[in-house]
Amino acid sequence: MKKLPLHTKIVIGLVLGTIWAFASSYLGWNEFTIDWIDPFGTIFIRLLKFIAVPLVLFSIINGISGLSDVSSLGRLGAKTVSAYMITTFLAIGVGLLFVNVVKPGSHIDDTQRIKNRLSYEIWLQDNNMGLSQDGQSFLSDPEYSKYLTDAQAEREMSEEERHNLEDKMAKAEETKDSSPLKFVVDMVPENIILSISNNQLMLQVIFFAIFFGVTIVLLPKNTVAPVVAFVESVNSVFLKMVDIVMKAAPFFVFALLAGVVAKMADTPSEVFEIFLGLGSYSLTLLGGLFFVIFIMYPLILKLLVKGFSYKDFFKKMSPAQFLAFSTSSSAATLPVTMECVEKGLGVPKKISSFVLPIGATVNMDGTSLHQAVAVIFMAQLHFIDLTIGQQLTIVLTASLASIGAAAVPSAGLIMMIVVLQSVGLNPAWVAIIFPVDRFLDMCRTVTNVTGDATVATLIAKSEGELHTEN
Amino acid sequence: MALGLGFGMLCIQFPSMSGFTIDYIKPIGTIFIRGLKMIAVPLVLASLIIGVANIGDISKLTRMGGKTLLIFIVTTIISITIGLSIVAIVKPGHKLPEATRTNLMELYNSNAAGKIDFAEQVKTRGPLQPLVDMVPDNIFMAATNNGAMLQVVFFAIIIGIAMLHVPKETNAPVIAFFNGFNDIIIKVVGFIMLIAPYGVFALIASLMIEIAGDDPSKAWELLYALLWYSMTVIGGMLVMMLVVYPLLLKSFTKINVLDFFKGMRPAMLLGFSTSSSTATLPVTMERVEKHLGVSEEVSSFVLPLGATINMNGTSLYQGVSAIFIAQALGLDLSLSSQLMIVLTATLAAVGTAGVPGAGLVMLVIVLEAVGIPAAGIALIMAPERILDMVRTMINISGDATVSVVVAATENAIDEEVLKEHVND
Numbered sequence: 001m002k003k004l005p006l007h008t009k010i011v012i013g014l015v016l017g018t019i020w021a022f023a024s025s026y027l028g029w030n031e032f033t034i035d036w037i038d039p040f041g042t043i044f045i046r047l048l049k050f051i052a053v054p055l056v057l058f059s060i061i062n063g064i065s066g067l068s069d070v071s072s073l074g075r076l077g078a079k080t081v082s083a084y085m086i087t088t089f090l091a092i093g094v095g096l097l098f099v100n101v102v103k104p105g106s107h108i109d110d111t112q113r114i115k116n117r118l119s120y121e122i123w124l125q126d127n128n129m130g131l132s133q134d135g136q137s138f139l140s141d142p143e144y145s146k147y148l149t150d151a152q153a154e155r156e157m158s159e160e161e162r163h164n165l166e167d168k169m170a171k172a173e174e175t176k177d178s179s180p181l182k183f184v185v186d187m188v189p190e191n192i193i194l195s196i197s198n199n200q201l202m203l204q205v206i207f208f209a210i211f212f213g214v215t216i217v218l219l220p221k222n223t224v225a226p227v228v229a230f231v232e233s234v235n236s237v238f239l240k241m242v243d244i245v246m247k248a249a250p251f252f253v254f255a256l257l258a259g260v261v262a263k264m265a266d267t268p269s270e271v272f273e274i275f276l277g278l279g280s281y282s283l284t285l286l287g288g289l290f291f292v293i294f295i296m297y298p299l300i301l302k303l304l305v306k307g308f309s310y311k312d313f314f315k316k317m318s319p320a321q322f323l324a325f326s327t328s329s330s331a332a333t334l335p336v337t338m339e340c341v342e343k344g345l346g347v348p349k350k351i352s353s354f355v356l357p358i359g360a361t362v363n364m365d366g367t368s369l370h371q372a373v374a375v376i377f378m379a380q381l382h383f384i385d386l387t388i389g390q391q392l393t394i395v396l397t398a399s400l401a402s403i404g405a406a407a408v409p410s411a412g413l414i415m416m417i418v419v420l421q422s423v424g425l426n427p428a429w430v431a432i433i434f435p436v437d438r439f440l441d442m443c444r445t446v447t448n449v450t451g452d453a454t455v456a457t458l459i460a461k462s463e464g465e466l467h468t469e470n
Numbered sequence: 471m472a473l474g475l476g477f478g479m480l481c482i483q484f485p486s487m488s489g490f491t492i493d494y495i496k497p498i499g500t501i502f503i504r505g506l507k508m509i510a511v512p513l514v515l516a517s518l519i520i521g522v523a524n525i526g527d528i529s530k531l532t533r534m535g536g537k538t539l540l541i542f543i544v545t546t547i548i549s550i551t552i553g554l555s556i557v558a559i560v561k562p563g564h565k566l567p568e569a570t571r572t573n574l575m576e577l578y579n580s581n582a583a584g585k586i587d588f589a590e591q592v593k594t595r596g597p598l599q600p601l602v603d604m605v606p607d608n609i610f611m612a613a614t615n616n617g618a619m620l621q622v623v624f625f626a627i628i629i630g631i632a633m634l635h636v637p638k639e640t641n642a643p644v645i646a647f648f649n650g651f652n653d654i655i656i657k658v659v660g661f662i663m664l665i666a667p668y669g670v671f672a673l674i675a676s677l678m679i680e681i682a683g684d685d686p687s688k689a690w691e692l693l694y695a696l697l698w699y700s701m702t703v704i705g706g707m708l709v710m711m712l713v714v715y716p717l718l719l720k721s722f723t724k725i726n727v728l729d730f731f732k733g734m735r736p737a738m739l740l741g742f743s744t745s746s747s748t749a750t751l752p753v754t755m756e757r758v759e760k761h762l763g764v765s766e767e768v769s770s771f772v773l774p775l776g777a778t779i780n781m782n783g784t785s786l787y788q789g790v791s792a793i794f795i796a797q798a799l800g801l802d803l804s805l806s807s808q809l810m811i812v813l814t815a816t817l818a819a820v821g822t823a824g825v826p827g828a829g830l831v832m833l834v835i836v837l838e839a840v841g842i843p844a845a846g847i848a849l850i851m852a853p854e855r856i857l858d859m860v861r862t863m864i865n866i867s868g869d870a871t872v873s874v875v876v877a878a879t880e881n882a883i884d885e886e887v888l889k890e891h892v893n894d
Contacts, residue, residue: 187498188504190507192512193610215658219657223650226643227647227651228650467841
C-alpha cells in the first residue's frame with residue numbers, strides 16, 4: 001500500500017467510496033453513512049479551505065517579492081487575464097457545438113415540449129415581457145390550443161421549490177442591478193482582515209497580496225528583510241500542512257464520495273432514475289467537459305509547448321483533478337493544484353503563485369461551458385429556437401457571469417439565473433437541472449482546475465521559465 | 471478638484487452624460503475610498519505599535535520627554551474640543567436645505583432609519599460607554615470591523631507598551647518585523663495617494679450629479695454650505711492661534727505674545743505655502759532658537775517630535791469635518807459619539823502623523839469609528855487644499871508654542887537672544 005503513488009490511492013478511495021455508497025443504500029445504511037462517514041468529507045474540505053486563504057496571501061506575497069522587476073508583473077497580469085479569457089471562450093464554443101449537434105433537449109416527446117412552450121408563453125404574458133426570443137407565438141396558434149389546459153395545470157410548483165428559487169432569484173437580482181465596473185470595485189478590500197475572514201472575498205485578498213508584494217519589491221532590501229523572511233517561512237509551513245493533509249486524502253475522498261451519493265437518493269435505483277431523466281443533457285455536458293479536458297487543453301499545450309507529454313501532464317495533475325472532482329471547489333483544491341503545478345509541471349513558484357489563485361477565482365472554463373449547454377438545453381426543451389446570434393449573447397453573458405461567480409460550490413446556479421433572465425427566459429427553469437447539478441459540478445470543477453494548470457504552464461512557457469525536467 | 475466640479479456641472483447640463491459618469495467614473499472614486507479603508511487597519515496597527523515603542527523610549531529617557539508628550543496630547547485634545555464646539559454652534563451642515571440633506575442621507579445609507587435608531591440607542595447608554603467599547607473582546611473580530619478602530623488602537627498601544635517591558639533580545643525580531651511592515655504600509659499609502667487626484671475628481675463629479683440631479687441651483691447650495699464649513703474650520707483655527715496659544719504662553723512663560731508671532735512669522739508663512747510641517751522644520755528650528763531664544767537642546771528635541779506627532783490644526787480640522795459630514799447627512803451625533811471622535815482623532819493623530827497623506831486615512835478612520843459613511847468625505851474635498859495650508863500653519867505655531875513652554879519650565883530660554891533678535 002505504501003508504495004502506491006498518491007493519485008492511485010485517491011482513485012482507490014474514490015472507487016471504494018462510490019461502491020460503499022451504493023452498497024449502503026442497497027442495504028439501507030444510508031443514515032449511518034450520512035451520520036458517521038460524511039462528516040469526514042466535510043472535515044477534509046474545511047481543512048483545505050482554511051489553508052487556502054493564508055496560502056494565497058503568503059504565497060502571492062512571497063512570489064511577487066521574489067521578482068526583481070515589477071514591470072514584468074504588468075505583462076504577466078495582462079497575459080494571464082487574456083489567456084483565461086481565451087480558454088473560457090473556447091470552452092463555451094465547445095459547449096455550443098456539442099449542444100447544437102446533440103440537441104439533448106429535443107429527445108423527449110413533442111407533446112411535452114409543446115406544453116412546455118405554452119407554459120413559457122403564459123409566463124411571458126404574466127410578466128409583460130412581450131414575445132419570446134424567436135418571435136413565434138404558439139398561444140395564438142389554434143393547432144396547439146388543446147394542450148393549453150394541461151400546460152396551465154403543470155405550472156404549479158411545490159412550495160419548497162418556490163422558496164428555494166426565490167432565494168436564489170433575490171441574489172441574482174443584486175448581481176444584475178450594478179454598474180458594469182462593479183467587479184473591479186469589489187476587488188478592492190474595505191478591510192483586509194474582513195476579506196481574509198471570508199472565503200468568498202478571495203479576490204480582495206489577492207488584490208491586497210499583489211499590492212503588498214509589489215511594495216516590498218520597491219522598498220530597500222534591508223528594511224523589508226524581516227518581513228520577507230517571516231512571509232517565506234510561514235508560507236513553507238502552510239505548504240507542509242497541505243502535504244500532511246494530503247497524506248490522508250484517499251480516506252477523506254472515500255468519505256466524501258460515500259456522502260455525496262448517499263445524500264442524492266435513498267436507493268440505488270433512484271440514483272439511476274435521476275440520471276436517466278436528464279441523461280441526454282448530462283451526457284452532452286460531460287462530453288463537452290471531457291473534450292475540453294482531454295483534447296482541447298492538451299492540444300493547446302502540444303501546439304505551444306515543445307516536448308509536451310500528454311501522459312506526463314495527466315499523471316502529474318491527477319491528484320489535483322481527483323481532488324477537484326471530490327470536493328467540487330476550486331478554492332479548496334487550490335493548495336494541491338499549486339503543488340502539482342510547481343513540483344509536477346515545473347512551473348516556477350513566482351508564476352504559479354500569481355496565476356493559480358487568480359485562476360481559481362476568475363477562470364471557470366467548465367462553469368461557463370455548463371452555462372451555455374444548460375441554457376440552450378432548456379430552450380430546446382421548451383421548443384424555443386435560438387439563432388446563433390442569440391446563442392452568442394448567451395455566450396457573452398455566461399463568460400462575464402463566470403468571472404463574477406465566486407469560487408464556491410454551486411455559485412454557478414445563481415449565475416445561471418442571471419443568464420436566463422438576461423435572454424428573456426424563465427429563471428425558474430434552473431429547477432429542471434437541480435437534481436444532477438451536484439454531480440455535474442464535480443466534473444466542471446475538474447475542468448476549471450485543469451484549465452488553471454494549463455494556463456499556468458502556458459504563461460511559464462511564454463516567460464521562458466518552464467522547467468520540464470523534474 | 472476644480473476639474474471634478476466643472477465636470478459635474480457640465481454633466482448636470484447634459485443629462486445623458488450623467489448615466490455614464492455614474493457607471494464609469496464613480497467606481498474610480500469608490501475604489502479610492504475602499505483603498506483608504508483597506509489600509510486603515512494595517513496602518514493603525516503597525517504604526518502605533520512602532521510609534522508607542524519609540525515614544526516609550528523617549529519618555530523613559532527624560533523628564534522633558536514626558537512633559538513634552540503631555541503638553542502635545544493636551545493641546546491636541548483642546549484643539550479637537552474647540553473644533554467640535556465651534557461646529558456645533560455654527561452648524562455649517564445645516565446650511566444645506568432640508569431636501570438636499572434628505573437626498574444625501576438616502577444616497578449614502580439606504581438604511582438611514584436603522585442608523586438613527588442606532589444613534590438613539592447610543593444616546594441612552596452612559597457617557598463612558600466609549601471607554602468600555604474601547605476594549606476588544608476578540609482582536610481579530612475588532613480588526614474585521616472598520617467601525618471598531620478604537621479597539622484596534624487600544625490593542626496596538628497595549629502591544630507597544632508590552633514590547634517596552636520585554637528584554638531587547640526577545641522582542642528584536644518582532645520590532646524588526648513591524649518596522650519593515652510599517653515601511654511597506656506607508657509605501658502602500660503612497661501608492662493609493664497616487665490615484666488621489668483621479669479619485670477625488672470622480673468623487674466630486676459623481677457627488678454633484680447625485681445631489682443636483684438636473685437642477686444646477688442645488689449644486690450652488692452645496693458650494694454655499696462648503697463656504698460656511700471652511701469658515702468654521704478657519705474660525706476654529708483662529709481661536710487656537712489667538713486665544714489658546716497666547717493663554718498658554720502667558721501662563722507659563724514671560725514671553726510677549728506679539729513678539730512670539732513676530733518671531734515666528736517666516737516659519738508660519740512657509741508652512742502656509744508648503745503645507746508640510748516637515749518641510750518647514752529647518753526654518754521653524756532656526757526661528758525658535760535664534761529669535762525666541764529657546765536652547766538648542768530643547769528645540770532639537772521638541773520640534774522634530776512635534777512635526778510628526780503634534781498636529782493641532784489637523785485634529786481640529788478632523789473634528790469639524792466629521793461633524794460637518796454628519797450634519798449634512800442629517801445624522802445626529804450623541805455626546806458619546808463626540809467623545810469617540812476626540813479619542814479616535816487624538817490617538818490616530820499620535821500614531822499615524824508621520825505618514826504623508828495619512829490625513830485622509832485618519833479622517834476615514836474617524837468617520838468609520840462613529841458610523842458615518844466614509845464616502846461622505848467627497849463633500850469636503852473641494853476646499854481641502856486651502857484648509858490644508860491653514861492647518862499646517864496652526865501645526866507649526868503649536869509646535870513652537872510647546873517648545874517655548876517646555877523651555878520656559880526648564881529654564882532654558884536665553885533672554886538676551888529673545889530681546890535682540892526677535893524683530894529681525
